[in-house]
Amino acid sequence: MAHLVNYIWQSTFCLLFFFGIYWCFLRxxxxxxxxxxxxxxxxxxxLLFPLIEIPVQFSKPSISLEETDFLQYxxxxxxxxxxxxxxxxxxxxxxxxxxxxxxxxKDYLFIGYLLIATILACRLLWxxxxxxxxxxxxxxxxxxxxxxxYFLIPTFGLAPVFSFFDKLFxxxxxxxxxxxxxxxxxxxxxxxxxxxxxxxxxxxxxxILFWFNPGIHLMRTALIDTHEFSADANVVKQTANRESYTxxxxxxxxxxxxxxxxxxxxxxxxxxxxxxxxxxEKTNWIKLLMVIPLTAMLLGLVSMKTTSSDxxxxxxTNLSISSIREQxxxxxxxxxxxxxxFKIKSPKHYEYVSSLQDGKVTAQYGDLQYEIxxxxxxxxxxxxxxxxxIFKQKSSFTKDYGIEDLKQTADSMPAPKxxxxxxxxxxSKNLKFPQEARQLGAKGTVYVEFVVDKEGHVLSPTIKKSxxxxxxxxxxxxxxxxxxxxxxxxxxxGEAINTLMVLPVKFKVxxxxxxxxxxxxxxxxxxxxxxxxxxxxxxxxxxxxxxDGWLDYLxxxxxxxxxxxxxxxEGTVYVSFIVDKTGVLKDPQILxxxxxxxxxxxxxxxxNADNWIPGKQRGKVVDVKxxxxxxxxxxxxxxxxxxxxxxxxxxxxxxxxxKSPTDGASVSGKNAKDLSQALYFINGEEYDKEIxxxxxxxxxxxxxxxxxEKAIDKYDKKGENGVVxxxxxxxxxxxxxxxxxxxxxxxxxxxxxITEKLAADRKPLYVIDGVIQTDxxxxxxxxKNIASIKVIKNGDAINLYGSKAQDGVILITTKK
Numbered sequence: 001m002a003h004l005v006n007y008i009w010q011s012t013f014c015l016l017f018f019f020g021i022y023w024c025f026l027r028x029x030x031x032x033x034x035x036x037x038x039x040x041x042x043x044x045x046x047l048l049f050p051l052i053e054i055p056v057q058f059s060k061p062s063i064s065l066e067e068t069d070f071l072q073y074x075x076x077x078x079x080x081x082x083x084x085x086x087x088x089x090x091x092x093x094x095x096x097x098x099x100x101x102x103x104x105x106k107d108y109l110f111i112g113y114l115l116i117a118t119i120l121a122c123r124l125l126w127x128x129x130x131x132x133x134x135x136x137x138x139x140x141x142x143x144x145x146x147x148x149x150y151f152l153i154p155t156f157g158l159a160p161v162f163s164f165f166d167k168l169f170x171x172x173x174x175x176x177x178x179x180x181x182x183x184x185x186x187x188x189x190x191x192x193x194x195x196x197x198x199x200x201x202x203x204x205x206x207x208i209l210f211w212f213n214p215g216i217h218l219m220r221t222a223l224i225d226t227h228e229f230s231a232d233a234n235v236v237k238q239t240a241n242r243e244s245y246t247x248x249x250x251x252x253x254x255x256x257x258x259x260x261x262x263x264x265x266x267x268x269x270x271x272x273x274x275x276x277x278x279x280x281e282k283t284n285w286i287k288l289l290m291v292i293p294l295t296a297m298l299l300g301l302v303s304m305k306t307t308s309s310d311x312x313x314x315x316x317t318n319l320s321i322s323s324i325r326e327q328x329x330x331x332x333x334x335x336x337x338x339x340x341x342f343k344i345k346s347p348k349h350y351e352y353v354s355s356l357q358d359g360k361v362t363a364q365y366g367d368l369q370y371e372i373x374x375x376x377x378x379x380x381x382x383x384x385x386x387x388x389x390i391f392k393q394k395s396s397f398t399k400d401y402g403i404e405d406l407k408q409t410a411d412s413m414p415a416p417k418x419x420x421x422x423x424x425x426x427x428s429k430n431l432k433f434p435q436e437a438r439q440l441g442a443k444g445t446v447y448v449e450f451v452v453d454k455e456g457h458v459l460s461p462t463i464k465k466s467x468x469x470x471x472x473x474x475x476x477x478x479x480x481x482x483x484x485x486x487x488x489x490x491x492x493x494g495e496a497i498n499t500l501m502v503l504p505v506k507f508k509v510x511x512x513x514x515x516x517x518x519x520x521x522x523x524x525x526x527x528x529x530x531x532x533x534x535x536x537x538x539x540x541x542x543x544x545x546x547x548d549g550w551l552d553y554l555x556x557x558x559x560x561x562x563x564x565x566x567x568x569x570e571g572t573v574y575v576s577f578i579v580d581k582t583g584v585l586k587d588p589q590i591l592x593x594x595x596x597x598x599x600x601x602x603x604x605x606x607x608n609a610d611n612w613i614p615g616k617q618r619g620k621v622v623d624v625k626x627x628x629x630x631x632x633x634x635x636x637x638x639x640x641x642x643x644x645x646x647x648x649x650x651x652x653x654x655x656x657x658x659k660s661p662t663d664g665a666s667v668s669g670k671n672a673k674d675l676s677q678a679l680y681f682i683n684g685e686e687y688d689k690e691i692x693x694x695x696x697x698x699x700x701x702x703x704x705x706x707x708x709e710k711a712i713d714k715y716d717k718k719g720e721n722g723v724v725x726x727x728x729x730x731x732x733x734x735x736x737x738x739x740x741x742x743x744x745x746x747x748x749x750x751x752x753x754i755t756e757k758l759a760a761d762r763k764p765l766y767v768i769d770g771v772i773q774t775d776x777x778x779x780x781x782x783x784k785n786i787a788s789i790k791v792i793k794n795g796d797a798i799n800l801y802g803s804k805a806q807d808g809v810i811l812i813t814t815k816k
Contacts, residue, residue, distance in 0.1 A: 006065045007050050008212075010302055013063055014046035015215030017298050022222055025287040030279060032230035038291065039223045040199060043206055043216065045295070052303040059306050061404055113212070120208045134159060134169060148189045163188040165197045180248050183235060190231035199223055229276045236277055246274050306400070337384060340371040350399060350449075353388060353468025355436055356381055363388045363468070382440060385468055401451055401460055406498045408567045410490035414452035414499050417486045426485055430478050433507060434470030442467060445506045446475050454496040456487045467507065475505050533578055533623045535802035539616040541579035541624050542770050543609075557605050560632060561597030569594055572631045572730065573602040581621045583611035591627065602630045627801065678722035679715065682734060684793070691735045700726060764791075764808040765801055787815045 019042075026035045103111075135142075138154040145152055150166045157173035161184055168188045176184070191197070203220040210216045232245075239245050347367050354362040360373040361384060370388065375381050416423040447465035450458055461479040466472045478484070490499035543550040563569075571594035578587045588606040593599035606628075615624035680687050704725040711719035728734070766773040768781070790811040797805040 009065055010050035010063060011046050012213050012215055014049050014298060014302060015043060015213060015219065018042035018046060018295075019215055019218045019222070021291055021294050022219075025290050027222070028279070029283060029287060030229075030233065030276070030281060031283055031288060032226055032233065034288065035226050036199070036223065036230065039219055039226060040202065042219060046215070049299055049302040052299070054300075054304045056304045056306055060304055061301065062306075062402070063301060116211055117208055120211055124204055124208065131164060135167065138169075148192070150189065150192050152185075161188065163191045163197070166192055168192065179244065183239060183245050183248055186235045186238060187231050190234045191227065194227075194230065196227045196231075199227070225272060228273050232273055232277055242277065246277060249273060336376075337372050337374040337380065342369055342371075343367050344369045347399075349463040349466070351466045352463045352472050353385075353466045355434065355468070355470035355473055361388075361468070363466075378439060385440075388468070399449070399462060401500070403451060403453070403459075403498050406451065406500055407490065407492065408500050410492040410497055410499055412491040414456070414487050414490045414501060417456075417488055422485050426483065427478070430481060430483070431505065432474060434474055437467075437469035437471050437507065440469055442469050442471060443508050445504050446471050448475050448479075448503050448505065450479065450501055450503070452487050452489055452499045452501055454489050454498055456489045458484065458487060464502065471505075471507055533625050534615065534617060535625055536765075536772055536804050537615040537617040537622060537624055538772070540767075540771055541583070541612045541615040541626060543612050547770060553609065554605060554630070557608065558630070559601060560634070561601050564594075564596040564598050564632060565634065567596050568634065569596040569598065570633050571598070572629045573598050574627065574629050575602050575606055576625060576627045577606050578623055578625050579612050579614055580623045581614050583614045585609050585612060594632065598632050605630075625802070678724050679719060680724050680726070682726045683728055685734070687735065700728060703727075764810050765797070765805045766810050766812065767801075768812045769814055785814045786812055788813045 018038075022035070022038065022042075026038060029035070134155055135153055137158075138156065141154050143152045144150075150163070150168050153167055153169050154172045155169050157171055159169055159171065161171050162169050168185065170185075203216070203223060206216050207220060232249075236242055236245060344364065344367055347364060349364055350366070352364045356375060359375045360371065361375065361381075363370040363372070365388075372384050372388075375384055416426075444467050445465065446463065446467050448461055449464045450461045453459055458479065461476055463472050463476070489496040491497070543553070545552075573593050574591040576589050576591050577585050580586055585606055588603045590599045590603065593602075614621040616622065680691075682691075704727075706714060706719065706723040706725065711721075711723045715723055766775075766778050773781075790813075792805075792809040792811060797809040801809055
């Protein structure tokens with residue numbers, strides 16, 4: 001039903017567009033044959049254009065109703081589920097005991113359509129029957145004229161003069177001069193010669209089938225006018241006195257029976273016919289030529305369909321159905337649930353995971369939806385979330401908001417009325433931490449996209465990065481509240497614009513350790529085979545010429561994508577690739593991207609790179625999977641304002657918005673304490689207060705102040721005087737002085753000190769000039785040869801070196 005409504009709308013738009021072309025460029029021109037062909041072909045093109053699909057890679061305006069709420073409602077309620085597969089336990093369906101509804105509203109609409117179409121068809125048959133009666137009544141007085149090849153049939157005053165195919169019905173009751181009679185007959189003979197009756201039958205059928213389309217009736221009227229203009233023009237060429245013919249048209253008037261299927265000598269177009277006959281013969285060829293580009297423009301507008309801009313990335317980002325089956329089958333030993341996978345049309349979110357309801361979770365990644373039921377406890381729920389996380393990594397989808405001229409950057413970005421203070425207050429008051437997520441130790445960030453239109457209305461909140469466990473629903477709930485502050489629209493060149501905004505909402509549990517999910521099954525593509533791909537080997541692959549040569553290659557070949565420049569996009573693209581036994585770099589994939597062409601550019605330079613020195617394990621060359629960050633950063637003068645809002649942190653019981661670096665940190669009110677004895681942490685490491693002065697405020701990403709119970713819960717008794725947590729922006733180096741209690745590298749005689757606490761609690765991965773080292777090799781190293789030491793922790797370490805780097809990586813570069 002939804003597709004039919006969309007098709008009817010698009011075909012109606014096309015036909016009205018064609019009528020507009022006729023009205024503006026052909027109506028007043030004396031090119032009747034060309035106009036006739038245009039009017040006959042236009043309905044066919046209007047019906048075909050919505051059925052044609054021309055895939056294009058660029059975004060374009062669309063007249064489709066696919067993104068409208070009405071059509072999405074129809075799609076959701078009428079379209080059958082395109083089920084990809086059902087896995088696990090059989091699903092039990094409990095049917096309602098109510099009697100089924102015999103007819104739905106769609107059935108009544110169809111019955112109404114058929115009823116009107118039947119009435120119109122009966123009307124046409126009735127007219128044809130009247131035509132037959134007229135022919136039979138005057139058959140004995142009918143004369144066949146060889147000159148013109150037509151039958152002249154008298155109507156005895158029952159109908160005015162008209163023609164139908166090769167029959168000319170003549171009103172013999174009118175008193176006409178011989179010259180006038182001859183002119184009228186010539187006019188009707190022109191209708192017969194040019195086959196205008198075929199045109200009338202053609203449009204009569206269209207008017208019955210598409211009676212609801214106003215364009216059909218407008219085009220039919222235009223065709224009747226064109227028929228009369230064409231016949232008049234040929235008669236005038238054969239008439240010595242043009243004025244006598246125009247006077248005749250005025251003289252004759254309708255009387256008796258009116259049959260719309262015939263070509264009448266006189267209609268209500270009298271004035272238009274006279275004006276057309278008096279019009280000059282000169283043709284405006286510019287108007288005629290305009291028909292071609294306008295028709296091509298309509299074809300592009302209706303038939304060109306924007307496809308995903310991922311292009312060649314699709315082979316890396318689409319998860320095949322067989323892979324889905326492998327994942328689910330691999331999980332059957334550990335998880336006993338029922339899984340249904342099916343395709344959906346017009347997905348609302350990039351990704352979305354519902355909360356757990358009656359043992360059932362629904363997840364949407366791109367155009368695939370997963371329904372998992374039969375979840376019995378939190379342990380099984382955690383495994384389901386892990387399984388969904390793997391599907392999420394492979395999904396690919398581009399959201400079309402259906403809003404014209406949607407921008408991501410502007411001279412002045414949208415802002416809440418009342419400023420960011422009112423926005424932060426609203427978030428803190430309304431964002432909650434769902435109990436379901438708290439029990440599972442949820443930790444992460446939900447990214448939500450929304451549109452601020454030209455009037456400042458907040459539209460289409462869309463989950464771009466989901467977490468599930470009720471967190472997605474909580475973020476969406478916030479946008480449905482009536483108390484949400486109104487926004488001022490974005491401004492570009494002094495005009496209000498539609499702007500796409502991004503809001504990151506970070507959820508974390510205050511104090512204690514976050515629950516860790518166990519990887520109970522792995523991605524099939526990563527399972528070991530006879531051709532084992534290693535994450536870490538004794539001798540890691542390295543580019544010829546060393547890392548300096550590799551950096552030179554990247555610097556020379558990387559190009560900043562124009563789309564990323566225009567949108568002010570910066571960030572780090574994490575790429576993985578395999579260095580095979582011959583040193584060839586193959587199978588590059590995006591682990592985490594930033595879009596806007598940067599992901600494609602990162603893959604391009606990896607594909608075009610020269611061979612590396614292959615990795616070795618136990619003296620044999622092996623395939624090794626490498627992970628590499630490639631950072632894209634704009635020069636200050638090229639940066640545009642970002643559409644990303646400051647991150648919101650939800651800590652168990654509520655929310656607080658991260659302050660921007662220029663906001664500073666302040667503690668005020670009656671309960672404020674002196675922070676002179678507070679602990680200071682920079683990127684998770686404790687520092688002396690004096691070192692804080694070395695940090696530029698511009699380099700600070702966020703400042704978080706913990707007091708009282710919050711500080712003690714997280715840092716035990718030493719946090720009783722308060723804690724100031726400072727997070728630096730990505731890429732900013734830590735202060736040169738050493739953090740408290742850390743290992744030191746002294747200027748005179750640098751040395752590496754592995755403390756007992758570090759050795760007992762953590763085993764970081766040591767990498768010297770790209771080669772992984774053991775603890776024994778580290779003890780034998782001469783500290784004087786060290787040029788620099790860099791520590792990588794958390795997700796960045798795992799992204800680069802895999803699971804063996806879960807306790808961090810210490811990168812050491814030696815002096816050359």
